[in-house]
Amino acid sequence: MPIRPILSALLRNKTGAVLLVLQIAITMAVIVNAAFIVSQRLAKMNRDPGFDVPNMIAFQSWGFGADYNHEVAVKEDTDYLASLPGVLGVTTTASLPLSNSGSANTFAATGEEFDEAGADTPEIVANTYVMNEQVLDALGVELVAGRTFYPEEVSYRTPQHSSFAPSVIMTRDLAIETYGTEDALGKTLYDGLGNPAEVVGIIENMQGAWVDWDDLTHVLLMPGIAAGPFLRYIVRVEPGRRDEVMRVIEETLPARNSERMIRRIQPFTEIVARSYRRDHSMTILLIATVIMLVSITSLGIIGLASFAVRQRTKQIGTRRAIGATRRDILGYFMVENWLVTTGGVLLGALLTVAVNMWLVDAYSLEKLDWAYIPAGVLILWVLGQLAVLVPAIRASGIAPAIATRTV
Amino acid sequence: MFLYNLRLAIKSIRRNLSLSVLMVAAIGIGIGACMTVVTVYYMMSGDPIPHKSDRLFAVQLNNWEAPGPFDQDRPERLPELLTYQDAMNLMESDIPTRKLAMHASGLTLDPANPDINPMLTTTLFTTTDFFAMFDLPxxxxxxWDESADSSAAEVAVISRSLNETVFGGENSVGERISLDNREFLIxxxxxxxxxxxRFYSAHNNAFGETDDAFIPLSVNATWEKQNFGNTNCWGDSPIDSYAAFLGSECVWIEYWxxxxxxxxxxxxxxxxxxxISEQKRLGRFPIADASAEIHDVNDWLVYNxxxxxxxxxxxxxAIMFLVVCLINTVALLLAKFSANAPRVGLRRALGASKATIFKQNLVEVGLIGLGGGMxxxxxxxxxxQGVKAVNLGQYDQLVRMDQTLVIAALLVSVVAALIAGLYPTWRICQVPPATYLKTQ
Structure with a gap:
C-alpha cells in the first residue's frame, strides 16, 4: 500500500487530521493514566489483610443501663458467643483493624532513653489493639513463634491508665522495625513512659487500622479488655457459616441483656469495603471515564470516516472504475486512519508523561510504569482500525458504476 | 430573521441527522462527565457558612514536645486540637465576640417510649456560643446560656431528626431525654x-451527618464520657485518672x-x-518557637x-475529556460544513453576505450546543446517582445539583459549542461563491 498519496491527501485537509491527532493524543493521555491509577488502586485493595476477613463478624456493644455491669456483661457475652456452634474465636476490642479508625502509640526497643531527659528517642509507631486470650483464633492470624496471651494476663483497662501490659504480640514487620530481626521472642518492648512488656508472640503480618498508612502492618496486640461502657466484638466462624452465625447473634444476643445495646452487627467484609470506598469509587469512576472517552473517540472516528466515504463516493467509484480493487479502497482508509492514529499516539505518549508528571507532582501519585505507554499505543492503534473498519468496508463496497453517474 | 435562521438550522441538522446526533452526543457526554465531577467538587469545596466564614476562626496552639513535631511528615503543622486546660484558659479571654470549645461523644439514648429501641446519639459537648456563632436555626x-455552662446544667439541644424519631416532630422543649442513663432537659x-x-470537625469527618444532641461541655468534666474524635497525647507523666487526663498535654478539644x-x-x-509566653513560664510549651495560629473557615477546610x-x-x-469532546465536535462540524459548501456558495452568489452566513451557521451550532447541554x-x-452508588453513602450530601450548577452547565455547553463552532463557521464563510457554482 503506497503511503505517499494517502499522506498528500491527508495534508490537503490538514485541519481535520490535526484535530483527530489531538483528540487521539488526549484520549491516550487520559486512558493510560486512568488505567495506571486503576491498577494501583486494585493492587492496594487486593493486598493480603493477613487475617480472616471473610469469616469474621463485628459489632458494637454500648452499656447504658443504670444496672449495667461491664465486667459481667463482657464475660457473659464473650462466653455465650464462644459457645455458639461454628464460632472459632471471640475477642473484645476498642477498634477494628482495616476500619480506618484506631489507636497508635510510640514504643522503643530499649528503656535507657527514658532516663536521660531530652534524649533523642528512636520511636517506633505501632497500631495497637487490646484483645483477649482468644485473639489469634478470633482474627485467624498465623503464629510464627511464641504463644497467645494467658487468660490471667487479660485484665480490664480503664481509658486513663499508665501501665503498659504484661506481655505483647507483634507482627513480623513490627519486630523487624523494632529489633532489626523477626526473632524477637522474649525481648522487651518499652512504651512511651518507659514501662516494659515482654514480647511473647510473633505473628505473620496482619494489616492495621488505616488503609493509607505506610506502616499498615506495624500491629501490636496487648492483652486486656477495653473499659466500657463501649466496646466492640470480633467473632470468627468456620468458613461458610458467617451469615448463619450472624443471624443467631442478631436474634439472640440483644435480648440477653437489656442494660446494653448491640449495634451494627455486620460482616467484616463490609467494614473493609467501607475503608476502601474512596479507592473503590475512584476505580469505578475512572473505568467509566475510560469507557466513555473511548466510545466518544471511536464514534468520532466512525463519524468522520463515514462522512468522508459519503463525500468521496464518486472518487471511490472512479478509482474502482480505473482498476483499484476492493482491497485497495479498504486499505486506503485503514492506512489513512493508521497514519493519523500514529501521529496521535506519538503526541499522546508525550502528553501521557506530562499528565503523569502533573499527577506525581501535585497529588504525589506514583510515577507511571513505562510499559503502559506501548500498551496504550497498541490499544489506540487497534481501536482506530476497528472504528474505521465499518466505514472502510462500506467504501470498498462502492460500485465502479457510481463513477459514471452524475451526482 | 432569527426565526428564519432557526428554520434553516433545523433543516440543516435534519439533513445530516446522524452526524448532528453524534455531535449532540459528544457534547452531552463531555458535559455530563464534567458536570458530574464538578458538582461533587463544587459541593466538596463549597463555603458552608458564606456570610461569616471569614470571621470564624479555628484556634491552634503548639503545645507539642521538643524532639518531634506534631506531624512528622509536615513539621510546620500544629496540632488541630487543643488541650482541655488551654481551651478552658482561652475561654477567659474577652477579645473574641464569641468563642466555643467542643468535642464529640457517643451516648446511648434510652427513649421513654418502649416502642422505640435504645439508639446511639452522636453528642457534641460544647459551650453556649456554639449556636449563635454557627447560626444554628x-x-x-x-x-442554653452562660449560667448553664458554669453550673454544668443538665440541659440539651437536640437535632430536628432526633426530635422526629423520639417525639414525632412535636415541640419537645421541657421534655426529658435519657442519655447514658442521665436525664437531660430539652x-x-x-x-x-x-x-x-461540616467545617467544624473538618479534621475528622467533614462529610458526616450533623450531630444528634448538644450538651454543655462542663457536664463532661465530671461525667467522664470518652471523646469520639481524635485524641493525641505526649508527655511522660502518667495519666491515671480523668482529672489527670483533663490536666494533661493531650489535645482533643476543638476551639473556635x-x-x-x-x-x-x-x-x-x-x-x-x-x-504561650505565660504558659512557658509555667513550664509548658517546650518548643522554643511555639506559636499559635488561627484559620478562618475556608482556610481551615483547605488546611484539613x-x-x-x-x-x-x-x-x-474530566476537563481533558470535555476538550476531547469539543475537538471531536469541531472535526465533525468542519466535515459537515464542508459538505454544505456548495449550498453556501449558491447562497453567497445570490447575495447573502458573509455575516449572514456566519449568523446562520452559528445558530445551528448554538442549537447543537443547547441539545448537548440538556x-x-x-x-x-x-x-x-452513579457516584452516590459507588461511594457507599460517603458523599450523599454532595451529589446534589443546585440551580447555579444547572444554569452553568447549560451555559458552558452552549458557549463551548459556539467556541467549537467558530472556526468551522468562519471557514465556511470563506467559501468563494464562484468555485462551487462552477462544479454544479
Whole structure:
C-alpha cells in the first residue's frame, strides 16, 4: 500500500487530521493514566489483610443501663458467643483493624532513653489493639513463634491508665522495625513512659487500622479488655457459616441483656469495603471515564470516516472504475486512519508523561510504569482500525458504476 | 430573521441527522462527565457558612514536645486540637465576640417510649456560643446560656431528626431525654441544619451527618464520657485518672472564635502569643518557637484537606475529556460544513453576505450546543446517582445539583459549542461563491 498519496491527501485537509491527532493524543493521555491509577488502586485493595476477613463478624456493644455491669456483661457475652456452634474465636476490642479508625502509640526497643531527659528517642509507631486470650483464633492470624496471651494476663483497662501490659504480640514487620530481626521472642518492648512488656508472640503480618498508612502492618496486640461502657466484638466462624452465625447473634444476643445495646452487627467484609470506598469509587469512576472517552473517540472516528466515504463516493467509484480493487479502497482508509492514529499516539505518549508528571507532582501519585505507554499505543492503534473498519468496508463496497453517474 | 435562521438550522441538522446526533452526543457526554465531577467538587469545596466564614476562626496552639513535631511528615503543622486546660484558659479571654470549645461523644439514648429501641446519639459537648456563632436555626426553644455552662446544667439541644424519631416532630422543649442513663432537659430543638462540608470537625469527618444532641461541655468534666474524635497525647507523666487526663498535654478539644474586625484578629493573636509566653513560664510549651495560629473557615477546610484529592485528579481528567469532546465536535462540524459548501456558495452568489452566513451557521451550532447541554444535564444526573452508588453513602450530601450548577452547565455547553463552532463557521464563510457554482 503506497503511503505517499494517502499522506498528500491527508495534508490537503490538514485541519481535520490535526484535530483527530489531538483528540487521539488526549484520549491516550487520559486512558493510560486512568488505567495506571486503576491498577494501583486494585493492587492496594487486593493486598493480603493477613487475617480472616471473610469469616469474621463485628459489632458494637454500648452499656447504658443504670444496672449495667461491664465486667459481667463482657464475660457473659464473650462466653455465650464462644459457645455458639461454628464460632472459632471471640475477642473484645476498642477498634477494628482495616476500619480506618484506631489507636497508635510510640514504643522503643530499649528503656535507657527514658532516663536521660531530652534524649533523642528512636520511636517506633505501632497500631495497637487490646484483645483477649482468644485473639489469634478470633482474627485467624498465623503464629510464627511464641504463644497467645494467658487468660490471667487479660485484665480490664480503664481509658486513663499508665501501665503498659504484661506481655505483647507483634507482627513480623513490627519486630523487624523494632529489633532489626523477626526473632524477637522474649525481648522487651518499652512504651512511651518507659514501662516494659515482654514480647511473647510473633505473628505473620496482619494489616492495621488505616488503609493509607505506610506502616499498615506495624500491629501490636496487648492483652486486656477495653473499659466500657463501649466496646466492640470480633467473632470468627468456620468458613461458610458467617451469615448463619450472624443471624443467631442478631436474634439472640440483644435480648440477653437489656442494660446494653448491640449495634451494627455486620460482616467484616463490609467494614473493609467501607475503608476502601474512596479507592473503590475512584476505580469505578475512572473505568467509566475510560469507557466513555473511548466510545466518544471511536464514534468520532466512525463519524468522520463515514462522512468522508459519503463525500468521496464518486472518487471511490472512479478509482474502482480505473482498476483499484476492493482491497485497495479498504486499505486506503485503514492506512489513512493508521497514519493519523500514529501521529496521535506519538503526541499522546508525550502528553501521557506530562499528565503523569502533573499527577506525581501535585497529588504525589506514583510515577507511571513505562510499559503502559506501548500498551496504550497498541490499544489506540487497534481501536482506530476497528472504528474505521465499518466505514472502510462500506467504501470498498462502492460500485465502479457510481463513477459514471452524475451526482 | 432569527426565526428564519432557526428554520434553516433545523433543516440543516435534519439533513445530516446522524452526524448532528453524534455531535449532540459528544457534547452531552463531555458535559455530563464534567458536570458530574464538578458538582461533587463544587459541593466538596463549597463555603458552608458564606456570610461569616471569614470571621470564624479555628484556634491552634503548639503545645507539642521538643524532639518531634506534631506531624512528622509536615513539621510546620500544629496540632488541630487543643488541650482541655488551654481551651478552658482561652475561654477567659474577652477579645473574641464569641468563642466555643467542643468535642464529640457517643451516648446511648434510652427513649421513654418502649416502642422505640435504645439508639446511639452522636453528642457534641460544647459551650453556649456554639449556636449563635454557627447560626444554628431553632425550630422550638433555644440555646442554653452562660449560667448553664458554669453550673454544668443538665440541659440539651437536640437535632430536628432526633426530635422526629423520639417525639414525632412535636415541640419537645421541657421534655426529658435519657442519655447514658442521665436525664437531660430539652431546651431547644434545631431546625434542619447541615453545613456541607461540616467545617467544624473538618479534621475528622467533614462529610458526616450533623450531630444528634448538644450538651454543655462542663457536664463532661465530671461525667467522664470518652471523646469520639481524635485524641493525641505526649508527655511522660502518667495519666491515671480523668482529672489527670483533663490536666494533661493531650489535645482533643476543638476551639473556635468569632473575630469581626482585623484589629480584633490582631489583638487576639497577640493575646495568644502572650498566653504561650505565660504558659512557658509555667513550664509548658517546650518548643522554643511555639506559636499559635488561627484559620478562618475556608482556610481551615483547605488546611484539613477536606477535598478528596482523587476528585481533583478526576476533575483534571474530566476537563481533558470535555476538550476531547469539543475537538471531536469541531472535526465533525468542519466535515459537515464542508459538505454544505456548495449550498453556501449558491447562497453567497445570490447575495447573502458573509455575516449572514456566519449568523446562520452559528445558530445551528448554538442549537447543537443547547441539545448537548440538556443531554449533558441528564447524564450528569445519572452520573451523580452513579457516584452516590459507588461511594457507599460517603458523599450523599454532595451529589446534589443546585440551580447555579444547572444554569452553568447549560451555559458552558452552549458557549463551548459556539467556541467549537467558530472556526468551522468562519471557514465556511470563506467559501468563494464562484468555485462551487462552477462544479454544479
Amino acid at each position: 431553632f425550630q422550638y426553644g433555644g440555646a 431546651i431547644g430543638v434545631l431546625d434542619h441544619w447541615e453545613p456541607v462540608p 472564635v468569632e473575630l469581626d474586625t482585623a484589629a480584633q484578629q490582631d489583638r487576639y493573636l497577640s493575646y495568644l502569643a502572650a498566653y 484537606e477536606v477535598v478528596n484529592p482523587d476528585f481533583r485528579v478526576l476533575l483534571g481528567l 443531554l449533558g444535564l441528564l447524564l450528569a444526573r445519572l452520573g451523580l
